[in-house]
Amino acid sequence: MIRDYSHYINGEWVAAANGTTFATVDPATEEVIGLVARGTAVDINEAVTAARAAFEGVWWQTKPKERARLLFDLARAIEAAADTLAELETRDSGKPLPLSKKEVLSTARYFEFYAGAADKFYGDSIPLGPDYVDFTLREPMGVTAHIVPWNMPLNMVGRSVAPALAMGNTAVVKPAEQTPLTALKLAELMEQVGLPAGVYNVVTGFGQEAGAPLAEHPDIDSITFTGSVPTGRRIMQAAAKHIKPVVLELGGKSPHIIFADADLETAVVEASKGIFANCGQICSAGSRLVIDGRVKEAFLDKLIQRAQQIRVGPGLESPDMGPLVSREQYERVLNYIRVGQNEGAQLLTGGGRPDHLERGYFVAPTLFDNVSPQATIAQEEIFGPVLSVLTFHDEEEALAIANGVQYGLVAGIFTNDLNRALRLATRIRAGQIYVNEYFAGGEETPFGGYKQSGFGREKGIDALYNYTQVKNVAIRLR
Ligand code: NAI
Ligand code: MG
Numbered sequence: 001m002i003r004d005y006s007h008y009i010n011g012e013w014v015a016a017a018n019g020t021t022f023a024t025v026d027p028a029t030e031e032v033i034g035l036v037a038r039g040t041a042v043d044i045n046e047a048v049t050a051a052r053a054a055f056e057g058v059w060w061q062t063k064p065k066e067r068a069r070l071l072f073d074l075a076r077a078i079e080a081a082a083d084t085l086a087e088l089e090t091r092d093s094g095k096p097l098p099l100s101k102k103e104v105l106s107t108a109r110y111f112e113f114y115a116g117a118a119d120k121f122y123g124d125s126i127p128l129g130p131d132y133v134d135f136t137l138r139e140p141m142g143v144t145a146h147i148v149p150w151n152m153p154l155n156m157v158g159r160s161v162a163p164a165l166a167m168g169n170t171a172v173v174k175p176a177e178q179t180p181l182t183a184l185k186l187a188e189l190m191e192q193v194g195l196p197a198g199v200y201n202v203v204t205g206f207g208q209e210a211g212a213p214l215a216e217h218p219d220i221d222s223i224t225f226t227g228s229v230p231t232g233r234r235i236m237q238a239a240a241k242h243i244k245p246v247v248l249e250l251g252g253k254s255p256h257i258i259f260a261d262a263d264l265e266t267a268v269v270e271a272s273k274g275i276f277a278n279c280g281q282i283c284s285a286g287s288r289l290v291i292d293g294r295v296k297e298a299f300l301d302k303l304i305q306r307a308q309q310i311r312v313g314p315g316l317e318s319p320d321m322g323p324l325v326s327r328e329q330y331e332r333v334l335n336y337i338r339v340g341q342n343e344g345a346q347l348l349t350g351g352g353r354p355d356h357l358e359r360g361y362f363v364a365p366t367l368f369d370n371v372s373p374q375a376t377i378a379q380e381e382i383f384g385p386v387l388s389v390l391t392f393h394d395e396e397e398a399l400a401i402a403n404g405v406q407y408g409l410v411a412g413i414f415t416n417d418l419n420r421a422l423r424l425a426t427r428i429r430a431g432q433i434y435v436n437e438y439f440a441g442g443e444e445t446p447f448g449g450y451k452q453s454g455f456g457r458e459k460g461i462d463a464l465y466n467y468t469q470v471k472n473v474a475i476r477l478r
Helices: 041-059 064-080 082-093 097-117 153-166 181-193 207-215 229-241 264-280 296-309 327-342 395-403 418-427 461-467
Strands: 003-005 007-009 012-014 021-026 031-037 132-140 143-147 170-174 200-202 222-226 246-249 255-258 288-292 346-349 366-369 386-392 410-414 432-435 468-476
Touching (some): 007 041, 031 082, 041 143, 041 170, 041 200, 041 207, 064 082, 064 097, 064 153, 064 181, 082 097, 097 153, 097 461, 143 207, 153 170, 153 181, 153 461, 170 207, 181 200, 207 222, 207 229, 222 229, 222 461, 229 246, 255 264, 255 395, 264 296, 264 386, 288 395, 296 366, 327 346, 327 386, 395 418, 410 418, 418 432, 461 468
Parallel strands (some): 003 031, 143 170, 143 222, 170 200, 222 246, 366 386, 410 432
Antiparallel strands (some): 007 012, 007 200, 021 031, 132 468
């Protein structure tokens, strides 16, 4: 069944101003599952105007504790609708149903966490001596723009919209064209719990047509973007036009460093999870296995075995791994696999669509050994289930490999030597370090990049700084 989906602007469901739509596809079947409003600058302008009015007239005037209650209610509503949301996410993105469910519950957790912060994020008072009283106000930015990728569609909406709304901002969201459905479904829940019209607006459409006009709109006050480096660069340029602050989260080529003294059984499980979770389509995926040469052979034997046991199939069947999100991504990943082979890396397992699947954008878990640190598949983000194995002989070499890419999002370290773990944690140039568990941390822990992985921090209390600005009030006493 093909359904129609509209924008959500000012509490109304509206078609694109020019009446056009685009198709969103189930990547497991390659079938169209929805026709979605194809937004342009006209729709974006409507949404920004609505968000501005709701900010000035309603949301900023709402007491922080009232905002908190609404957002707590929203968190509960998301949990109550978790199965529906998860199924929709799986159809639209391909992810295994249990993973969709996990991401939906994490979305609820973002709203819960930031609801709790809504009435607890204070300004300061600054001592200037007896003749002055000086304090700071932490005010909302105003209208916040959110340009969202397709790899964790609903979760990334929650990640940035929750802190924005908690601090009194309103939001205009442009979901990815591959996965627009759950951001729209979220609007229904916002309505259900009583969020005022115009606080949360969704304009669906393509990057150039809808994302770009949002990023360069004169009446937004901030932009949060997650996606590729080239698009991030364009967002910065668009933001420069009207001097708007941006938060950029631009992916990575994160090292997972395994020392010989580590608990290798656990490390195999974590390395596998680090690259094969969500079919490798995670900005913080551990896509470079950096391993001590002395344990490499034994480790890879186990890892190959594990990779070959991963059940690949349609997300609705709750496999271990689903398809890639789109035909473009599928071709992109297959191309990287070809490049890896052409550059002389050794393919250990995987390398294409598993034999038992005739259609859908599936790629088997893929491992490459003997990858040189300068090889394309050791340097570029593949965003697929492809792990590049690099060997080191001592800690210095491990560090040099870890830092030897343009990215710096996260790094994993596996060792039982706490001194070594902490030495590396301080010397690796990345925004998050995991020790002895990949993807350790949660909604509470700040997340973001060094180097070309971007700047600004999402998640945790740090994210609240993106959605507030500081005003100092200095009073001379007479
Ligand atoms: P992309 O960065 O082009 O798309 C992300 C979002 O930006 C989408 O909502 C898209 O519509 C929007 N967008 C695209 N062009 C825009 C523009 N000129 N102005 C405003 N918004 C725009 O990423 P794409 O092409 O879907 O994927 C390509 C690669 O990017 C992936 O293979 C992966 O390596 C990387 N990527 C990284 C992500 C991360 O989590 N850091 C997420 C998605 C992609
Ligand atoms: Mg889709």
